[in-house]
Amino acid sequence: MTDIMHVEGLCIAFGGLKAVDGVSFTAKRNKITTVIGPNGAGKTTLFNLISGALKPSGGRVIIKGKDVTGKGPAALQEAGLARSFQITNLFFEMTVRENLRLAAQRLEPVRQALLPLRRHGRAADKVTALIERFGFAEKAHEIVAALSHGEQRRLEIAMCLASEPQVLMLDEPTQGMSHGDTEDTAQLIRSLTDEVTILLIEHDIGLVMSLSDHVVVMHQGRKLAEGIPAEVRADSAVQAAYFGHG
Numbered sequence: 584m585t586d587i588m589h590v591e592g593l594c595i596a597f598g599g600l601k602a603v604d605g606v607s608f609t610a611k612r613n614k615i616t617t618v619i620g621p622n623g624a625g626k627t628t629l630f631n632l633i634s635g636a637l638k639p640s641g642g643r644v645i646i647k648g649k650d651v652t653g654k655g656p657a658a659l660q661e662a663g664l665a666r667s668f669q670i671t672n673l674f675f676e677m678t679v680r681e682n683l684r685l686a687a688q689r690l691e692p693v694r695q696a697l698l699p700l701r702r703h704g705r706a707a708d709k710v711t712a713l714i715e716r717f718g719f720a721e722k723a724h725e726i727v728a729a730l731s732h733g734e735q736r737r738l739e740i741a742m743c744l745a746s747e748p749q750v751l752m753l754d755e756p757t758q759g760m761s762h763g764d765t766e767d768t769a770q771l772i773r774s775l776t777d778e779v780t781i782l783l784i785e786h787d788i789g790l791v792m793s794l795s796d797h798v799v800v801m802h803q804g805r806k807l808a809e810g811i812p813a814e815v816r817a818d819s820a821v822q823a824a825y826f827g828h829g
């Protein structure tokens with residue numbers, strides 16, 4: 584089965600404002616689906632509905648055939664969903680390795696949590712693999728506060744992967760990064776699709792075009808268009824609403 588997540592007719596209103604108004608799309612396994620749209624289009628609210636931070640007033644979220652609509656973040660994590668929160672999940676006074684070790688703790692049996700951290704085992708192996716993959720070998724023992732902003736953002740993504748999710752939601756993962764860091768992070772995100780399905784919010788249109796397999800365009804709470812990057816870019820309604828010309 585290539586579909587891993589179905590979003591069906593999600594809705595929520597704040598007062599009279601329909602922030603997300605009947606949005607549906609499907610995320611394909613091991614692909615990158617990117618949600619774009621002008622400021623206030625409803626992208627973050629859509630992510631909040633999918634990740635369980637907000638309960639929709641209508642519609643459903645199905646992950647691997649299971650209805651997870653309105654379930655809390657813990658149940659969604661159980662269903663295989665992880666969301667990066669722009670470095671707010673990091674412990675700044677702990678080292679890179681310690682942060683990853685905490686994030687990977689979920690892989691250990693519950694009784695293990697009561698014992699001192701083990702040097703070997705599934706969680707420890709995962710941490711070592713992530714340090715390697717994310718290029719932190721030389722910084723594993725540095726405290727997070729000493730890392731650059733780009734490194735902190737990358738560590739946050741690595742932390743999300745530590746619990747071995749199947750769907751990873753990233754909200755503007757390269758925001759505030761230098762050009763070089765953006766390129767490296769884009770390459771890294773692309774490489775992650777061999778193990779995870781990615782759902783992205785991104786404003787940098789160059790990145791959207793080069794990174795996405797599928798693009799969902801939102802405008803005023805609704806889905807305006809979807810398709811492969813070249814298709815949505817050529818769509819006249821998208822050009823008028825998003826690129827500012829038609």
Ligand SMILES: Nc1ncnc2c1ncn2[C@@H]1O[C@H](COP(=O)(O)OP(=O)(O)OP(=O)(O)O)[C@@H](O)[C@H]1O
Nearest residue numbers: 597598600602620621622623624625626627628629
């Ligand atoms: N908790 C809330 N209460 C009231 N209105 C809200 C709330 N959250 C979002 N909104 C409104 O819903 C609309 C959609 O906001 P949202 O943040 O989802 O848009 P966005 O596409 O993510 O925008 P941006 O690109 O600027 O982050 C906006 O008009 C916003 O003001």
